[in-house]
Every structure is written in structure tokens, then in C-alpha cells.
Ligand SMILES: [Zn+2]
């Protein structure tokens with residue numbers, strides 16, 4: 238296509254290239270430059286199943302292809318004539334651009350250099366001490382997670398370092414690793430606030446030696462990837478007895494795997510997540526997690542991530558300040574507050590002690606916004622990643638709104654809440670509800686599938 242070779246045009250072309258390689262990222266948050274907003278024209282994603290969305294090494298590029306129809310942005314009449322009959326597709330596997338017409342498909346090598354995003358491309362992020370974020374997509378490469386986090390105003394984030402539903406994956410490329418690191422620096426994220434999530438397949442508590450070894454190798458591979466990326470933390474589900482052995486036996490298997498992994502890696506901290514506690518799953522009770530940690534040799538290499546939905550489903554009633562305090566007291570007694578390295582902030586679709594691992598958007602479940610208010614005034618959870626795993630929508634407006642409201646809560650004292658009799662909390666919940674409703678009406682929802690599949694994750 239022909240375009241005048243001005244710097245503005247180069248920026249537009251290059252930014253479009255960034256947008257094309259970051260399928261579910263809006264690069265035009267409020268406050269973004271006008272030039273950036275102009276390049277985000279009509280953009281339509283094909284509908285993808287959620288596991289494919291989170292799958293960082295898709296095998297089915299055609300389904301995951303990002304389609305952009307961008308006729309409106311071309312200046313020259315000639316270009317406009319050409320583009321109205323073409324659809325631009327970026328292949329997420331190799332980044333090559335494919336120009337499709339109704340009758341033919343041909344490949345064209347990259348001819349413009351990528352423009353790396355800068356801090357100025359995104360709306361300024363909140364500056365409080367509660368590091369809030371979300372589990373963002375790694376589609377197209379782990380390096381895209383950093384941009385995805387910045388685009389929703391997150392100060393912390395989670396990611397999968399390989400497909401969470403496969404035992405193995407292609408190694409991280411040098412280019413991916415270098416870009417991930419440079420983007421962390423450019424977009425000002427500390428590895429302290431990044432909490433990668435392990436594969437759902439891993440069960441280090443499995444009494445079957447062969448199956449446990451397979452899980453361990455997948456686990457070790459994840460840990461090595463994290464170290465390659467310069468990350469400090471790695472969050473995983475403790476596992477399950479699979480109904481064959483006692484919980485104590487599984488706790489020892491898990492601790493043995495951790496000791497082995499700590500010897501085979503250099504610095505990564507393995508962070509155990511509390512679970513909803515259904516069936517044979519380990520980690521519903523804090524005593525399970527304490528039981529693992531007691532058997533870990535290098536205590537500096539182990540930590541805990543508290544999931545609000547899981548703890549509520551497991552029977553910890555944190556809906557009141559007193560309940561939250563009592564939970565934290567039990568955590569301290571059974572595990573030790575010094576081990577708290579991160580949290581997952583999720584509302585719950587299941588009621589107290591339901592044992593259901595079903596995440597809901599913030600404020601819209603059984604926990605309600607009030608719960609997150611007394612969580613987000615607790616200084617003990619400052620400066621650790623606080624990551625939402627709430628239902629996700631295509632345009633990420635829901636996550637942006639949830640983060641905006643959570644950040645407001647973290648700046649609101651308990652006495653202020655009492656003074657307003659919770660009126661703010663009601664209207665802020667309505668704000669989230671309205672954005673969720675709009676996203677549902679637009680047919681953007683893809684969260685339900687994630688939650689249902691997570692429930693089945695460890696058996
Ligand atoms: Zn988890």
C-alpha cells in the first residue's frame with residue numbers, strides 16, 4: 238500500500254502493527270494520544286474458546302487470527318480502494334501478515350519495524366500501595382502480557398508461562414524473553430508484583446509415582462521459564478489426593494517436590510494457593526498449606542497466595558471486618574503472615590462453604606463490594622500482587638472498571654464508609670454491573686467457560 242513517508246504515518250502504521258499483534262488489547266485507554274486513538278479503527282476478533290485465548294502457543298492460528306478492517310484510516314484514495322476489499326490478518330504463530338481477499342490468500346513478510354509501546358501510550362496508573370491487577374492474556378507471546386496489563390491500568394498481573402492445559406510447550410524464544418524484560422522496564426512493572434500461575438494439570442500430591450513425576454517435570458519447566466523471564470514468584474495449586482491416600486501423604490509428596498524443585502532452580506519462590514476444598518483437593522484448610530510448608534527445607538523459597546473466592550467457598554466468612562480479621566489470625570497461626578506473597582481478588586458465585594470454585598466479577602457475587610473494602614484497607618496486603626481472575630470480556634472494559642473501583646476502595650477509610658452508610662459501595666457496584674451488562678449485551682463474554690473448566694482442574 239502506498240502512504241506518504243511522514244513520521245506520523247510511520248507511527249500510525251507501526252502502532253497498528255502493535256495492535257495487530259496484541260489481539261485483545263485496546264491500545265486507546267483514556268488519555269492515550271490522539272494519534273494512537275486514530276489508528277484503532279474497526280476491530281473485530283473472531284470468537285475463540287477461552288482456553289485458546291489463554292493458550293500462548295496456539296496450534297490453530299486460523300481460528301485465533303485477529304481481523305482488522307481498516308479502510309477508514311487510509312489517506313490516499315488508491316489505498317482506500319485496495320483496503321475496502323481486503324482484510325488484514327495477523328498470524329499469531331509467526332507474526333507474519335496475511336492479506337486476504339475473497340478470492341485469494343497470500344503471505345507478505347514484515348516490511349515495517351515494530352514500534353515498542355511506551356508509558357505515554359497508556360492512561361496513568363493508580364499510585365497507591367495496594368498493587369491491583371488481573372490475570373492477563375499471553376496470546377501471541379508472554380511479552381504481550383505486559384502491554385495487556387498496562388492497557389487495563391493494572392499495577393500487578395498474572396500470566397501463564399506456557400499453555401495451562403498442556404504438559405509441554407515450545408521453549409520461550411530469546412526475542413520473547415528480551416521483549417518481556419524490556420517492556421517490564423519501559424512500562425514500570427516490578428517482578429515483585431507479577432504472579433505467574435501454574436498449569437492446571439499439575440498435581441504434585443498425586444500418589445502415583447509416574448503421574449507425579451510427569452506433573453513435577455511440567456512444574457519444573459514452568460519454574461525455569463519464570464527464572465528465564467526474571468520473575469520472582471510462581472503460584473500453583475497444591476494438588477489432590479485423588480481419593481487414594483490420606484491428605485498427610487499428599488502433603489509430603491508436595492513438599493518433596495518443592496524441595497527437589499528448589500534444588501534444581503536458583504531463586505524462584507513457589508507460592509501455594511488456597512483452594513475451595515471440594516472433594517479430594519488439598520489446600521481448602523490453611524492447616525494443609527501449613528503442613529506442606531513445615532516440610533519445606535528452604536523456607537525462603539515458599540509462599541502462599543490467598544484467593545478470596547476459594548477461601549469463602551472453603552468456609553472462611555470474610556464478609557465482615559471481624560470475619561476478615563479472624564481469617565487473617567488463623568492464617569497467621571496455621572501458616573504465618575510472613576508467607577503471604579500474593580492474593581487473588583475474586584467475588585464468588587457460590588455461597589459460604591459451598592466448596593464451589595466459581596469466580597464472579599467484583600461486587601456481583603456472594604462476597605459483595607463491602608468485603609473488598611475491608612480487604613483493601615488492610616496494610617498487611619500492601620505491595621504484593623493482588624490479582625483478579627474474574628470473568629473476562631473481549632474489550633476488557635469490565636476489568637478496567639473493576640480495577641478502577643477497587644482502587645477507589647483502597648483509598649477509602651473504614652470511617653468514610655461508615656459515614657456514607659455504604660451508599661458509595663452500592664453505586665460503585667452498580668457501575669460494575671452496568672459495564673458487565675453492556676459487555677454481555679454485546680456478546681463479549683467468555684469468562685463462564687474459564688470458571689467451569691477451573692472447577693474441574695484438579696481431580
Ligand atoms: Zn489458581
Ligand SMILES: [Zn+2]
Nearest residue numbers: 510544581626
Ligand atoms: Zn485463584
